[in-house]
Amino acid sequence: MTVTDRTGPASTTADATARTLAAAHELTTRRVQDVTAVLAGVEGDPRSPALGGFGLDLAAELARWTDSQGKQVRAVVAHHGFVVAGGRATSPDADGLASLGSALELLHLFALVHDDVMDRSRTRRGLETTHERAARRHREAAARGDAERYGDGVAILLGDLLLAEASAAVASLPEAVRIAWRHMVLELVHGQLLDLTATAAGTDDPAVTRVVARLKTGRYTVRRPLELGALLVTDDASLLEVLGRWGDLVGDAFGLRDDVLGVWGDPGRTGKPALDDLVDGRATTLLAWARDMVTGSDAPLVEACSTGELDRDDAVRLADALVRNGVRDRAERAIDALLAEAAEVADGLPHPAARGALAGLAARLARRTR
Template sequence: MHHRTDPAPAPEIAAVTPASTFRAVDAVLDRTFAEMADLLVEAGARDPRGVDEAGLGIDAVRELAQRSANHGKRVRPLLAHWGWVVADGERTGSADGLARLGAALELLHLFALIQDDVMDRSDTRRGEATLHVVAATAHEVHGGLGDPVLFGDSVATLVGDLALSEATILGLGISARVSRAWRLMTLELVEGQLLDITHTADRRHDHDTARRISRLKTGRYTVTRPLQLGALVAGATDEVLAPLTEWGDLVGDAFGLRDDVIGVWGDPAVTGKPAGDDLRNGKPTALLVWAESLLPSRHHDLLQRCAAGALRPHEVDRLADAMLRCGVRDRAEEEIDGLVRAADATAARLPTTPEVRHELDAVAQSIAWRSL
């Protein structure tokens, strides 16, 4: 089995580094949140006495700013950065567009996380309570009128919608080519999420659909489209975009499959989210498709309860252990290995320097074998 290797140290390759891109992204986000707050004040939408924030009041802009600051590894802005570098972005002088794109991707991801947490009924995210849970708990503590769960979901929906709106404004204000790719990415994200919901409800498990769902809602959204968008900011040609897209889909598929593995066997202390959620919710992942053919018949009752969304906590652990022992995890690792090897071969065709290929290989390695 192929294991993660640490690439040899690479020389500095550009004045615009991932770190400088992240700083520029933060500056755009800070400016965006300040503009949003100022617009509310100018429009008279905020009570200057602070009454709106008393009791169960929510400052949506501050909520977005705080949750944005608690970011993860920033994979999407990072990949946008390397797409921009591959397309020779420094030569085109488009670093401001890259920063704007990175901020848009961060806000879009914040929207997606808030929405995903509501749909999956997740209690924690990145080691902290999810927004809908925080709001619902506050409702209960303050003895609010109505259903606290509905209140929490409503708050999360509105804050998430605001993140989506601001992300769209940023993403569509760069260029026509970027706008088209941005629109496609959001369409794919929603289509993938919708397929995930409907196939879970229908108890449909087949490998082709599981792979399509993973590619649309995870791989394309996380890897391929950010890469393309970064390259488009730099004015990339089709000759650059074609191999970059192929590399992105391979690494994106590895990311999606690793996400499925983490969803079953991940350590919440490391991942920041509960383990076993995919089994608990009966998600139509490739792992469950493989489990149906690999698990001994004595465990089929667990699979049936999983498909019905009726697993009890100890049964989630039993099913995860049974899947591990019958080879589901090994099969996933072998497929991830094959995807990364194929990506390595594709990277050799990218019209860029060995140093940039080295950085892309490091990203692929970190994505494929990120911590459980």
């Protein structure tokens, strides 16, 4: 399909999307079962009495996270890229879409498990994080060495396993998809490093925080999955260019919504604590804006946040100050502006159904509450 093709896209209805997600999750379940079977045939059991009985089985931990499913956002985005590019559910390419959806969710879990270690997060999706769970079991068993270091090590290994299985899931896909996949993974890892470094440096430059959010979150959530789905059925450069521009804009909006939810989100809906970004002094766009916008008696709270010296009570006060001083409103206006610009980019697509599908996806990603 080219950007001027008049045939139009296939369905992005809720039923069609649900079928893609179900097929992707079925493949993920089979992959976990295969990992379980392979590891069952390998000597040694970290849960055995001979090893203290406190160890975690990686296959079981893998299943714990894949069973939680989450929102499967990246698989949803890939589905939209596939159908906007002309993909059909009845075509052989649909099997590739399921494989891609499974791979994207495994990659996302890899990023979450490692991110939780770096951010010292205690919960994710309402569940105890892997490093916390392993450390707790270590402490309860009065095992030797440092419990946190042990927990971090177990979580790093689980993340390694998830990345390996995600890579295996795309191994049979077309070369163009595999090349784009590798580029996406490199961006994600680079973005994580920038995030760590920007926080350590205490940067207050909005241009830097925007790049961090784009590479750490937006690209592997929106732009690259959208392009990957399209690449299953087309190599049309003009269409991919439109999807790429749209994906960066909506990805930026998604990342900014992430920042908003990190401060004001409902933990019962997001599955993770609010205010951690402020307590940890993470280099977000909200904090960069706060440097200029929060003044008077509230200004010391911003400084304490930037230096990582904010306790949770002060974080509550800073969150209120961000609202009073217009930071939250600025974030909402910025999200609106990004979505408006994305809609203009989508006007380059010839089919009303494609434009409508992307508009619905943009709202789903940027207006979410979890």
